[in-house]
Amino acid sequence: MTDRNRVIFFDTTLRDGEQSPGMSMNLREKIEMAKQLERMGVDVVEAGFAISSPGDFQSVKAIAETIRGCTVGSLARANPKDIDAAWDAVKDAADPRIHLFIATSELHMQYKLKMTPEEVYETAAEMTKRAKKYTSNVQFSAEDATRSDMDFLARVIRGVIAAGATTVNLPDTVGYTAPDEHYRFFKEIHERVPELHHVTASCHCHNDLGLAAANSLAAIRGGARQAECTVNGIGERAGNAAIEEVVMGLRVRKNYYQVEYGIDTTEIMRSSGLLSRITGVKVQPNKAVVGENAFAHEAGIHQHGMLENAETYEIMTPASVGLKESNLVLGKHSGKHAFEDRLKSLGYALNEEELGEAFNRFKELADRKKQVYDKDIEAIVAKEAVQVPKTFTLGSYVINSGNKIAATATIRLTRGEKEIEKAAHGDGPIDAAFQAIDKIVGRRLELDDFQINAVSGGEDALGDARVVIRGEEGRMYAGRGLSTDVIEASIRAYVNAVNKMYYEERER
Ligand code: MN
Secondary structure, three states, X not given: OOOOOEEEEEEOHHHHHOOOOOOOOOHHHHHHHHHHHHHHOOOEEEEEOHHHOHHHHHHHHHHHHHOOOOEEEEEEEOOHHHHHHHHHHHOOOOOEEEEEEEEOOHHHHHHHHXXXXXXXXXXXXXXXXXXXXXXXXXXXXXXXXXXXOHHHHHHHHHHHXXXXXXXXXXXXXXXXXXXXXXXHHHHHHHHHOHHHHHOEEEEEEEOOOOOHHHHHHHHHHOOOOEEEEEHHHOOOOOOEOEHHHHHHHHHHOHHHHOOEEOOOHHHHHHHHHXXXXXXXXXXXXXXXXXXXXXXXXXXXXXXXXXXXXHHHOOOOOHHHHOOOOOOEEEOOOOOHHHHHHXXXXXXXXXXXXXXXXXXXXXXXXXXXXXOEEHHHHHHHHHXXXXXXXXXXXXXXXXXXXXXXXXXXXXEEEEEOOEEEEEEEEEOOHHHHHHHHHHHHHOOOOEEEEEEEEEOOOOOOOOEEEEEEEEOHHHOEEEEEEEEOOHHHHHHHHHHHHHXXXXXXXXXX
């Protein structure tokens, strides 16, 4: 019997989110993200789709072994091989879950599955039983539920509950439903299948019409007690319901929804920032809750109101989502102890070695930048968190560039014991630098994306460069580099992306 007053947050950033274009993460990045999800208090982490590739299997397994504070699940199609692989990958979790699915809409059954409804019904029940032999925690999803025939859907749900499913997910797979309709859908399905009250009904909404969060909240009003979401709303096509939007909906309108949840909302900004840093994909500035402008008040009349009373234009405080002012905290005379203290208050717990490396980086930065802000520190630490083994490290670089000459770059990288130096011309200093690195690596890499942002304000701001390169088979690797010099930041980001490519190719 589930707690009727509590909504379970099921995070699928690492599965539905990760499978969308430009969002792929390597093993270390996934583990880092999973740890942050655990810290934020999600109830269930969907770690991946174990059967889909050896890499996926490995990362689901690693997350299952690492994360102890929440349920860890793997997706599986409704067939024996998928279910067995899912179990193999999650079995060492503190609380393992198998999440199997099969489509129940006429369209999907006929054209995708090429199965009759009767076959789908039988398969759903039989495969739920198979999963149940492994674990008591079995989730069944009726793919394309919102476009399924209600009589048939009800029958399938009854079948899988009888077979032992403890969570029944009814996804709006294609982002088709409307909020009032989704509310009625959950009401009606509970009326038709009273057994649903004894398990957890779940919603999984896509954002094709910009309604994923609205539909999820409507589903909760209609009786759903699990919401499937992703950080920053990433996911297939237009994405999934954003966890930050759904949970802040419940928090800000607590009296309206009247449900509890386990999410620590002050971890929202950090989760959002970590995902952006890992993938190199920023959220739009006006994105609800986590966008850069979500708490900015520009208009004079609004500012006046805010000064009189923040509630005039503010329904939630920046602090409630973990947004901190960029405080002046440390400088070049700050010692390791002060640095460690500041890290602790920002919520980072590093081991001795990580702390040492982060402190060195901090000292380097403080030498070049008078004022080191919290954001700078977080940038330094995030860099520590998701490092891969360094095939190449930057030795030195010389750039010659101007408005009347062709840019040239000479770069020296170290690989093991060897130092390799190459020079190249380019269309501007950064292009020249990237071409010189390509020569050292001995491959022509395609640059897919390149951005530089200032981490904090001021003329000596830390530059945060992100590059995305395309390697063999069109695989993308995002790299990141920090420096007060934007060219150095760019070179470091490129080398970081190359190192990730080597790391992943070795892992495969
Ligand atoms: Mn989905």
